[in-house]
Amino acid sequence: MTKSAIVKIRISNADKVRLERFADEAGKSVSEIVRSAINETTRGQVAGQQRRENIAKLRRSTNLMLEAFAGKPIDIPKLRDIAAQVRKDAIRALA
Known part of the structure; x- marks a missing residue:
């Protein structure tokens, strides 16, 4: 265009x-x-709404990671899954 x-x-x-x-x-x-x-x-959205939602998702997944590190012993497979989610959420929030 x-x-x-x-x-x-x-x-x-x-x-x-x-x-x-x-x-x-x-x-x-x-x-x-x-x-x-x-x-x-x-589109009926408030300007910046999607960005705020993406940042909130990143914050939630990061908090899950912190909780996983606090567990003893650390559940490595669970931590791997959470880290993958943090990566996805960060990419969305920073796009």
Whole structure:
């Protein structure tokens, strides 16, 4: 899809700075951030909802890993499964 249309909006300087900083920290352009927000909003989602859900899943799987390390003796096969889940959740959260 060719991206050739331009939309102009007015926002405060403070919001512009926040948007640019967020885009920079995310390693994306401001346009990518705005397009992502539009896509999520038009699908009926709150902008950033999927990212927050992915981070929550990562937090839960990491907590399971910590619990597995606390067990004595450590259940290695269970720990392997949990580590694989942490890896999947991290990839989703960092994408």
